[in-house]
Amino acid sequence: MFMASRPIGILGGTFDPIHYGHLRPALELLNALELAEVRFLPCRIPAHRGAPRVTADQRLALVRLATAGQPGFVADDRELRRDGPSYMFDTLISLREDFGDTPLCLIVGTDAFRELHTWHRWRDLTRLAHIVVMQRPGALKPFEPVLEEFVTPRVIYDAFALRQKPAGGILFQP
Numbered sequence: 001m002f003m004a005s006r007p008i009g010i011l012g013g014t015f016d017p018i019h020y021g022h023l024r025p026a027l028e029l030l031n032a033l034e035l036a037e038v039r040f041l042p043c044r045i046p047a048h049r050g051a052p053r054v055t056a057d058q059r060l061a062l063v064r065l066a067t068a069g070q071p072g073f074v075a076d077d078r079e080l081r082r083d084g085p086s087y088m089f090d091t092l093i094s095l096r097e098d099f100g101d102t103p104l105c106l107i108v109g110t111d112a113f114r115e116l117h118t119w120h121r122w123r124d125l126t127r128l129a130h131i132v133v134m135q136r137p138g139a140l141k142p143f144e145p146v147l148e149e150f151v152t153p154r155v156i157y158d159a160f161a162l163r164q165k166p167a168g169g170i171l172f173q174p
Contacts, residue, residue: 005036005102005103005163006034006035006036006103006163007033007035007036007102007103007104007105007130007162007163008035008036008037008038008039008095008099008102008103008104008105009026009029009030009033009035009037009038009039009105009107009132010038010039010041010091010092010095010104010105010106010107010129011026011038011039011040011041011107012040012041012042012043012079012086012088012091012106013040013041013042013043014042014043014046014049014052014059015040015042015059015062015063016052016053016054016059017054017059017062018040018042018059018062018063018066022040022066023066023067023070023073025107025109025134026038026040026073026107027070027073029105029107029132029134029173030072030073032159032173033105033132033159033162033171033173034159035072035105036072036102037072037073037074038072038073038074038107039074039075039076039095040063040066040067040073040074040075040076041076041077041078041079041091042056042059042060042063042075042077042079042080043079043080043086044056044079044080044082044083044084044085044086045084045085045086046085046086056080057080060075060077060080063075078091078094078095079091085120087119087120087121088106088119088120088125089119089120089121089122089124089125089128090120092104092106092125092128092129093128095128095129096128096129096166101166102166103129103130103162103163103165103166103167104128104129104130104166104167105129105130105131105132105162105171106125106129106130106131106132107132107134108131108132108133108134109133109134109136110133110134110135110136113131113133113147114141114143114144114147116131116147116150117144117146117147117150123150126154126167126168126169126170127167127168128167129166129167130156130162130167130168130169130170130171131154131169131170131171132162132170132171132173133170133171133172133173134173135172135173135174137174151170154168154169154170155169155170155171155172156169156170156171157171158171159171
């Protein structure tokens with residue numbers, strides 16, 4: 001039987017550089033969803049963007065500086081230790097190995113979520129984690145039909161549902 005526990009937030013990106021637009025929403029989600037922590041994962045080689053302007057080590061150092069002193073924020077270098085492009089599917093497999101059945105919440109912005117259907121093994125992501133979509137005011141537009149079909153049966157409406165199972169839901173959070 002699954003025992004409910006506080007979810008872990010997962011926020012990946014190039015962080016080139018990390019900025020307030022990453023940190024403030026992560027802090028708001030940490031509190032609003034009562035997450036155990038938010039892990040910031042700088043990617044080695046972004047699959048959907050150009051090469052970062054600074055090195056992976058420099059970006060990791062910036063993430064460590066930006067998250068230092070904030071309880072619940074963790075800099076995680078696992079994507080930088082892997083060769084090749086950074087795919088969130090691989091990262092979630094690694095996190096699942098480390099955290100077992102603890103609920104994982106992949107945090108993405110609305111813009112990134114609109115492109116989810118272009119990600120590596122995107123249909124398998126909810127097998128490994130919940131997805132929390134950070135919504136900007138006024139940013140709601142229809143999704144591509146293939147994404148809408150994927151989203152509809154997985155939508156959950158409150159943070160409590162994130163604790164009820166390790167993965168599988170999609171929560172839209174203002």
